[in-house]
Each structure stands twice: as structure tokens, then as C-alpha cells.
Amino acid sequence: MEPGAVRAMMKETSELLETIAVSDVFPRLRWVDWATGLDARIKMTAAKLDAVLEGALQEHEKGGGGNDEEADDLLDDLLSAVKEGGAGLNLDRTDVKGLILDLFLAGTDTTAKTMEWTMAGLVKNPNEMEKVQAEVRRVVGPHGSVSEERLGAMTRLQAAMMEALRLHPPVPMLVPREAIRDTRLRGYDVPAGTRVLVNAWAIGRDGESWGEDADAFRPERWLTRGGGAAAGYGGNDTRFIPFGAGRRGCPGVGFGTRLAELALASMLYHFDWELLGGQDAGSFEFVEWSGLSAGLKCPLTLVVKPFRA
């Protein structure tokens, strides 16, 4: 699969997902989406998506997935599950396309934004950056390389990432829910069938839950006295739900957080980072931008210097 094709596919699909359809807000005005051409655009993008995914499937089926020398990848495994069944799976090619699309749409931008906001928080707070880098370099040792097994000991890094996710959850409004029965919540009546949006962004900045400095990037708040990160991502603490909660909570939480921690730890171990042109970190403002996943208005551009122990 051409990298350019995947990027174009992601861009078009993200743009569509960010578009507010009139029928989403006023279901009876379904015809407006047809009249404005939105329906046609959706159909066209779906056909393009299918063509890119079909191409990837065929390449792998022919054994030309570009990694003949390497071990099978996820797509190879899914395709053999289609062919051979097993493990109680009853997958067809359409299921495989859906799964791959899910991974791309739900897993790439969100993980990248998590890393970007963590780096932004650390660059803007050089003291925190120093502490996290000291920890990563101590855990890895002078001439090592970062590995997954060592991440558990990097509690300051975990705390910095949690703090970034508290302040800038990449999916700020989670996935919409629908009330399945008439409900009364904190004095509000929510009739059955109402679409309910949960604002994880606002919950993460609520002064009652997080104190007066709720808007400040302060990773310390996640560290217990023993030095470990105090809360998990499971959604049990309803003040912190960047991965949602309950049955429809993010199934990629373990994979996404490990991946982001691993990449961040490597970046922080091997390099030192600062703002362009010696800009003052304290007065530098990072502005949020809405989108399919909430990121920085201007991409984070940093100067990188190799670190030698």
C-alpha cells in the first residue's frame, strides 16, 4: 500500500468525520445532506477507502505485502483467520477491512496527539522536562536503549502523559451515547432516546475535582507518595476519562498508551528538546484546535539536540 494513499485516505475520512451533518442535529432534515452533496461525498470517500483497503488485502494475499523477509503482520494474521477460521473467529474480508480501518481511524491520530501534548507540556515546563529526562536516563542507563519492560519504572513519564491527557483528551467529547430509558441525572430529566455527549475535556479541568490549579500542567498530582502513578486509564475514576468508560470505552487503551510511552521515552532518552529560536518557554502559549481529535492549532515544532551520556 502506498504511504501517500493511506495519508490521503485518512485526511479525507477525518475531514468528513469532522463535518457536522444537518441530519445529525435535526434527523428530520435528512434531505438537506443529500441536497448539499454531503451524501454523495460520503459515498465517494467510502468507495475510495474500500479501494485502498482492497489493494492492501490483495497485496498481502499475493504475498507481496512488502515484508516478505519479515514475520507476518496483523493483516496477514487476519487474512489467515478468514481463510482458515479457527479461534472461534468467523471473519470475512469485509470484517478485516473494518478492523484495519478502525485501527487507522481510532488509533493513529489519538496516539500522535497524546505524544504531541505531552511534549508540549514538558517543553513549556522545563523543570518537569528535566525530571522526566533524568528518570528515563536513570532507568535506561548510560548506553542502553528504551525497551517496553523498562516503562513500568518510568512513573514521572507516565504522570506527564496522564497530565497531558487530563488537560487535552484527544477525543474531548467521547463517543455519543443514547439514553435507553428515561433518566434523572443531577436534577435534569433525560428522556429515553436523547443523544448524550460527555465532555471529558471539561471534566478533566473541573476545579471542584482538580483544585484551583486545574488548568495547570502539574504531573506531580499523579504521583503517590511512593512515587508511582496514582490512577489508571480504566475509567474507574470518573474525573479522568480520556479513554471513555464502560462497555464502549477505548479497547486500544493498553496498546495506545504503551506505544506513546515507548516513543516518548526514546525521544527523551536520546535527545534534548527546546522551542525554536530560543523562545521563552514560560510565556509560550500552545493553542488547542478542534478536529476529529483535539490537537495543537499550530503543529509543535521543536529543536532537537542529540544527547550523549
Ligand code: HEM
Ligand atoms: C492514546 C491514544 C488513544 C486515545 C486517547 C483514545 C481515546 C478513545 C476514546 C475517548 C474513545 C471513546 C470511548 C467512549 O466513548 O467511552 C475511543 C474509542 C475507541 N478506540 Fe481509542 N484511543 C486511543 C488509542 C486507540 C488505539 C491505539 C486503538 C486501536 C488499536 C483504539 C481503538 C478504539 C476503538 C475501536 C474505539 C471504539 C470503541 C467502541 O465504540 O466500542 N484507540 N478511544
